[in-house]
Amino acid sequence: MALILGIETSCDETAAAVVADGRRILSNIVASQIDLHRQYGGVFPEMAARQHIFTLLPVVQEALEEAGAGWNDLDAIAVTSGPGLAGALLVGVNAAKGMAWSRGLPLVGVNHLEGHVYSNWIEVEGNRADKTFPVLVLIVSGGHTELIVMRGHGRYERLGATIDDAAGEAFDKVSRLLGLGYPGGPAVQRAAAGGSTSAFALPRAWLPGTSDFSFSGLKTAVLRTVQQVERSQDETDRRLTSSAGLAEDTVSGIAASFQQAVVDVLVAKTVQAALAVGATEICVCGGVAANVALREAMRQRSPLPVSVPPLFLCTDNAAMIAAAGYYRWQSGGVSQLDLDVVANLALV
Numbered sequence: 001m002a003l004i005l006g007i008e009t010s011c012d013e014t015a016a017a018v019v020a021d022g023r024r025i026l027s028n029i030v031a032s033q034i035d036l037h038r039q040y041g042g043v044f045p046e047m048a049a050r051q052h053i054f055t056l057l058p059v060v061q062e063a064l065e066e067a068g069a070g071w072n073d074l075d076a077i078a079v080t081s082g083p084g085l086a087g088a089l090l091v092g093v094n095a096a097k098g099m100a101w102s103r104g105l106p107l108v109g110v111n112h113l114e115g116h117v118y119s120n121w122i123e124v125e126g127n128r129a130d131k132t133f134p135v136l137v138l139i140v141s142g143g144h145t146e147l148i149v150m151r152g153h154g155r156y157e158r159l160g161a162t163i164d165d166a167a168g169e170a171f172d173k174v175s176r177l178l179g180l181g182y183p184g185g186p187a188v189q190r191a192a193a194g195g196s197t198s199a200f201a202l203p204r205a206w207l208p209g210t211s212d213f214s215f216s217g218l219k220t221a222v223l224r225t226v227q228q229v230e231r232s233q234d235e236t237d238r239r240l241t242s243s244a245g246l247a248e249d250t251v252s253g254i255a256a257s258f259q260q261a262v263v264d265v266l267v268a269k270t271v272q273a274a275l276a277v278g279a280t281e282i283c284v285c286g287g288v289a290a291n292v293a294l295r296e297a298m299r300q301r302s303p304l305p306v307s308v309p310p311l312f313l314c315t316d317n318a319a320m321i322a323a324a325g326y327y328r329w330q331s332g333g334v335s336q337l338d339l340d341v342v343a344n345l346a347l348v
């Protein structure tokens, strides 16, 4: 059994985890900074880095204790080296280097997106590590929307990606437009639960003949809809309002219509790409994979088996970094102590 300590500090979660053989979680600690950043309406990069400095060591200590593991039980330390906020990444990478050097352990730099991919290899809630390649992976996070075909461990081929906003970014921007705050995805999902998906006619960018996505037109359509409603609302409506100055049922109608537009495109294009490459299964990952409408639609509309991690493994965590690190370490992908952070590190 190989034990990997995973460390993740790429954005606004300070996380550490111990994972056995890339598939069994022994501990998974996440200290969220959401409350800290809420007052700014989004992630404040320097605050994020400083907070990681305060939180990381206690989080690592807790991860080891909960796993019942000492430093000598570990086989390697995996750490996110990009993509993400450079200052935030540096905290995790430098801490991991110190730990690896002082304990004589291999250091494994992990691409955050590869971490999201391997969240589907962790054996929880029916997800299995013994997948048959090729596997089609949809990564949908705050910064990325990518369709990847995986033909083996660590072998990625990009079929398409967003040409403008990422899906999570669209959720976050629409949340702001609707006065729902940060973090946007869960807030939009909650508002959408009370609305009709056909309340407002919103566009879907199909970009035919490609596996690319575009969400900026949809975001602009939401902005226009909000402006139109604001103009047509009378004073009485305005008084029953949300913080955006819209009636609550308008907010839920827009949220539901927007969410449906995103889900329709993500599901249709993923299924189409999976069939085209002869994938044996579809894996969905990244923060937006926590979206219930997306999870349900993918499962309903895909003729292939669909794997989606449980919610706690969709948003940023270190178990996924330890899992990805395990496969990288097994294939000899050990980093040196000059490992640098790369804010815009690509998966392929």
Ligand code: KG4
Binding pocket: 011, 140, 141, 142, 143, 144, 167, 168, 169, 171, 172, 183, 184, 185, 186, 189, 286, 287, 288, 289, 290, 291, 292, 314, 315, 316
């Ligand atoms: O993967 P993640 O935690 O961080 C990045 O690597 O970017 O993804 C964060 C993104 C945010 O844009 C957030 O609004 C979105 O995931 N998100 C959701 C939901 N939960 C988180 N989007 C839609 N529905 C959700 N339930």
Ligand code: ZN
Binding pocket: 112, 116, 141, 142, 286, 287, 315, 316
């Ligand atoms: Zn992420």
